[in-house]
Structures are given as structure tokens and as C-alpha cells.
Amino acid sequence: MTNPSKFEDHSRRLLAFIERGSGLDETEFSASATELFALQFAHVAPYRRLCEARRVTPDSLPGWRQIPAMPTTAFKELELTSLAPAERTAVFHSSGTTGHLPSRHFHNARSLAVYEASLLSWFERHIAPAALVGRDSVEPHMERSAASISGAVTLSQESRFVRTSSVGSWGSKESRPAILCLAPPPEQAPHSSLVHMFAAVSREFGSQASRFLATVAPDNSWSLDFAAALAALRHAEQAAQPPVLLGTAFMFVHLLDALAQDGLSITLPPGSRVMETGGYKGRSREVPKAELHALLTSRLSIPRTHLVCEYGMSELSSQAYDRVAGSPTILSPLSSLFSFPPWARAVVISPETGREVAEGETGLLRIFDLANVRSVMAIQTEDLAVRRGEGFELLGRASHSESRGCSLLA
């Protein structure tokens, strides 16, 4: 049996941080991270073995940045959780290609509550319609972003993160937007952390008109219900009620392709917004991000400023966003700056040396997510990113297919 009381202490403190909305300073983050590391070292056996092989133990840890990171691929092979089998009430799988083992992230009710608190809070900050939360609340984040780019990061983490509203208080019931999810409903995709997230934000922030607009096909792929999507979009257009569209890049491609096939465009009302996440993995034609965004603007009348990219994965409990909906372009139309909430930190690691890269350099993204309570907090991704201030610019998955030689099999 694991030691639930200590995990509970951590969860409670983290929820208080999230609720408080004032962020964590370096000391708080460090204390919380090292404490969680000690717990996970003690209670996640395969993780402990990795740490011991690297000769890092809670007693010898120099700082939170040295906490050993677990590669995402290890979640396919090992059960990286402190939850005993009987305690696990949910498991999220990565959306890997068919025939490969998926990553598994186990949860119980309490860890799911932490996941939801984390995702709701940061989603609200980035996707909430500015009209409802007021311009003032948006500005601190914009200021941070601008400061990061100039390299003159002067605002402390504390002052940067100002809560706009408490979770669940996004406008009155009547003024809530329809949240249109280009994904199957949770009962059809119980192992998708993304669908769980969509369901949580729909429940918390969405109107009665919110819905899931896809189904799971027999081969486990997601199939867009175009008729339902079109009806929902048309309704939003006619009622002049700006919706929030959530989906993966490949589902947006399906939607745009279907609209194009019928020669249709929808003029969504001002304030409509899109949250787009994830790659393609061969499930639709690949469309460069700039082109996808241009199509969203031309087919759905959603301006670039209201297209928000999200970065997340089943192995994490927190997500990063590249803009606050409605804020001006941050870097350039082609690249944008992602940032995690204060309880998760991203560092960019040189693949050559394993050390953090300098500002402006490219490396592999490593995330320390305090909301990953019952699995492993430090996650080594295979995603390439450029270090930019406190945020990062995402370049995408390190390619496995391209090789200078001719000797690699597909």
C-alpha cells in the first residue's frame, strides 16, 4: 500500500496554490518539487530504479532541475504510478499509432481532481472570452510574454500569474459559450486525457449547446460528425453566439476539408475562438500550421488572434498555451511562445550534453509538472523546442524517419 496521506498533503497544497491563483515563487516551487520527488522516489518503484542508476536520491538532490526525468516512452513499458492496482480508477493512454503499446497514465479520483483543477485553471486563463473576464485580466500575461521575448524578464512569477476568476465562475449560465469539441464523447473515449479535458471544460465553462462532434470508428480512429458540426456552427453563426472550438489539428483538417468539399464558409461571430492541439500521426493530410490557421480564418472567420495552440500529453496533468485568446501575435505568424502554469516548468535540454541549453537554442523539452502527483513529475519528452525566456517555442517531434544515410528502415 502506498502512503496516501503524504500524497494527499501534496495534492491539498497544490490545489490551494491553484485556487489561490498567485503562482509559486522559486522557493515554493523548489520545495514542492523536491518533496514530491521524495514521495515518488519512495513509491514509484521503476522510477526509483532509474534514479538510483543515475545516483540521484532525495538526500543527494542538488536542486529541482536535477530531478531525473522519465522519458515518455517509458510509460509504454512500465507502470509508472504510486497507485496500487486496486486504487486505479482511470487510465489515460497516449494516442500512438496502431500496433504500438500506448503510454499509460493511471489515476484515482483524487489525482483526477488535481488534473482537472490544473487544466481548468490554465484553460480559463487562455481561452476565456475576453469580453467576459475583462481586458485587465489579460494584460499581465501579455506583458510577461513580451518581456520574455526581449530577454528582459523582470516580472516575478508571483506578479505574472494573477487569477482572473475562480474556477467555474466564467460568466453567468446564460452568457456561457457553446464549447464544440471535435472529438468523441468521454463514454466512447474513456482513455483519452484530451477528451477528459474537453469534457471538464465543457462542464465548467460551456453552455447547454456544448457538444462532442465526433465518434470513435471501429478501427479506433476518430470520425468527425460533419452534419452535427455544420449544424452547430450554423447555429452559432445565426444566433450570433461565439462558440469555442476545441480539437486536434487533424480533426480541424477533417472539418476544413469537409467544408471545402461542399464549398461552404461560416461567418462565426466576433469572439469565437479555437483551441488546437496535437499533431497528425497520419490521420489526415498534414497541413502546415500557418496554412491550417489561414484556413480556419478564411473558412470560419476566426482571426489569428483567436487561434490558441495547446501543448499537452497524456503523461502530463498540466498544459501549455501559446497565447491568451484575443491577444496580439507574440513571435511571428509561424511560431509562437508556449507557457505552462506556474506549477509546471519546462526546461530545454541539449540532446548532446543533457544540460539545459542557452537562451535561443534548440533542444528537447523536459517538463516538471507538480500536478503529476501519482505518476512521475519530471517528464522527458521527444519534442524539440527553442528556449525563449520563461517559455518555449515548439518545433515538433524529433523526426525518426529522416536520416542522412540510406540504412534506416521505415
Added chain:
Amino acid sequence: MTLPNYYLADLPPEAEMSPALVTDACLALKRNRTQYLAIRDTPSILRTLVRTAEDWLEADYPYRKLALAQGPAHTGFSEPTIATGLDNFFRQLTGENLEALLVQELGTTQRLDAFCASTSDSRTRRTALATGPELVGHITAGCVPNGAFMAIVLGLLTRSAQFIKCARGGAFLPRVFLHSLYGSEPKLGACIEMAEWPGGSAALEEALFAQCDCVTAAGSDQAVEAVRRALPPRVRFAGYGHKVSFGYVTREALTGWRAKKIVTAAATDVIAWDQLGCLSPHVFYVEDNTAGLALQFAGQLAAELERREAAEPRGKISTETAAHIAARRAIYDVRAAHAPEQTRHWCSPDSTAWTVVYESEPRFAVSCANRFIYVKPVLDVAEALRGADPVRDHTSTVGLAAQEHEMEGLVKQFARWGATRLCPVGQMQNPPLTWRHDGRPLMADLVRWTDWEP
């Protein structure tokens, strides 16, 4: 020394290639061939090739110096890696080897010059003449230049005009070789064209294929198949899809006096062209029972790679490629911590320069190249072949380290299984000039025979 703008591949990268440009180049090549190349005889071609090869082996040959000075920036290989690779190739390019090649492929050395008879022809009272195609198109792949070098040699032997299309970033060394030929014999150089464009540029390739009477292509199976489909029916085709190679080391070899030499030789195979060739090993299978021979071999190989890194450094790689290696290492880091008896790994400190992974799982593993090698223990050949079964149709070379009395049994098993080349460990990336590429004749796809029954 700078290379003059003579070939299409010399044009700056921003220069726009057009189908008309390709067609014009092909027509010029054919005219030049008629004037300068078709009239040449085999001995004179051999003299040119041998002289050029001898030049390339001289330390102060300007083209060699250029290749070594600018090669690292263009190709990503370090200077010592390029030097070793060039030496290996040009040492093979001797008159004796070229004549052996002609006899192997055509029965006699004069086949391309006059009607003549091989021993078997004499028995049937027949003579024959071989004629090369007017224009051969070569689609080469990757950054290891040997394929393009060999294409040029074979094309000259058959007195064919040639258009060589290199992969992006793969043109530099073949281009310098071509300039060296042009430097010694401009008229020969005028019968060969070289260009670089991204594979699958349909309009350019259509223009090229329309002019060729024979096309060779190397690359991924899909790329080769795409070329084949794009060819007009009259064009002859020789395709070389992607291949992998591995080594096999016997227990007896490792317990014998040559054990240390085998480790050095294995490292040579990993280091050659930074393991990026089709003939580079992905895995060394090592016979082992419980003696820990494979584990010991892996550790020694790591030490040897580390030692050699100083004098023969791995080339510069992109962040993406380094990330790929780092991600792969991370997997083995976890596995090694979890089950150290099944997985061990050795990594170059503070870099991705070399990696050795010992894995008890015998299933073949495709390495991420750039000096990343697997060592896997097996009981015997049968277990190795079962492990390598997924790449059976893609296997080129098996490097062997065994005692002499074991060899005969081994080579038969590997040959029956499907390997097309068996050689000593240490020579995997250094095939002889007469190597039957992927187990096929070298010139049969190029020449047209005329039999004369008097």
C-alpha cells in the same frame, strides 16, 4: 581551390532548376558522348580511371585537399572519416580490379570494343559484343558517396553519357570526383552531368527519364518504386532499395588470440561513414552462453569507440538527429535501470558521438546510425537468423568473425538465409570493386548484347 561552375550541381542552391534545363543538358551529353566517349576503347578508359584514382590517393592532390577541407561543412562527416572513405574506394580502383570486373560481368575485357568470345562462347562457336546505353540516369541516395562514384565508373566503362541526380546534401563528394575527371580529361567530364534536387520532383525527373535509355535508382523502397513507376516502358531500370547489415562473432573467435583485433575491426565498421551506409552494421550478434562474452565484447567495443573518437571523430549532426539519439538512449537508460541483466549501455560523455547498447533480446534492432551500435548475445547462428528475420529481405552484408574451420558452415547458413555479401568484420563498409551490388550483376542491367552466330 574553388570549383568552376561547370555542372548543374555547381549552381548556387537558389538557382532554379527547370525541365528545359534538364532536357538541354541531356541533349548536350548525348552529343558529347558521340563525339568524345563512344569512340574511346576500354584500355584508354581504364587508364584514365586508374590515373585519377592514383591522383586521389596523393596527399597533395588538389581535389583531394578540397574534398577534405570543405567536405566536413558540406557532408557532415569529419575529415578523417572522409579521408578513410576516399582511400578505401580509390585503392580499389586499380587496373587489375577493373579488368577483373569486366571479366566477371562480360566474360572478357574486350567485350565493349569488339566481337569476342568467352570460354563458354567458344564452346557454342559464337561471339558477342556488349553495348552500353546512350544515356544513363542515376538517382543516388544518402550522403555516402560510393554509390555515385561507382555509377560514374560503370557508366564510363560502358561509354554511356550519364546524368547523376544526387540526394539533397549528397552531391558534394561525387561533384569533386567529377571535377577531378574533368580536370584530367575535359572531354570525358563533358559526358557526365550532375544535379541535386529533392527526390520526387516530378517535372524534372520526367524530363530526365524521357532522355534516358537506362535508369538506376538507390534509396528507400518507396523512392525506388516511385522512380520505377515514373519511367517510360522502354527505359531499362535497376533499383536498389534500402538495406541493412549486421555482424556475427563466434565464441571461438572471441576466445582466440584475435579477440582484441575483432573489437578493433568491429569499431572500424561502426566508424566508417559514421555508420550511415547500407553496409554499416546495426547489430553485432555475439555467440554467448553464460560466459558473458557478448557483454564483455560490448564493453570493449565502447572503449574502442571512445579511443577512436579522438582521432576519427564522428561528424556534426543536426539537433533533430542528436535528439533522436538522446531519446533512444533514454529508453535504454530506463531499461538498464529496470533490468540490468538484460540491458546495458555505454554512451560517449557529454555528446552523442557513440553509443553501445547491449540487449539480451535477439530481435534485430535498427540503429539510429551515427555510431550507435547494438550488441546482442545469441546461442548460435540459428538464433541470430531468427532475430534478424524481420530484415531478412533487406539484409545486405553480414560481417563475420570466426575461426577458419567454422567459416564454411557459417557462410552457407547466411547465404541460404538471404544475405548477399559475407565479409570479415572490419571490411563491411569496404566492399571490393567487383562487389555484386545487392547480390545482382553490376553491368547486366546496363549493357545490350549482340550475339553473332557465324
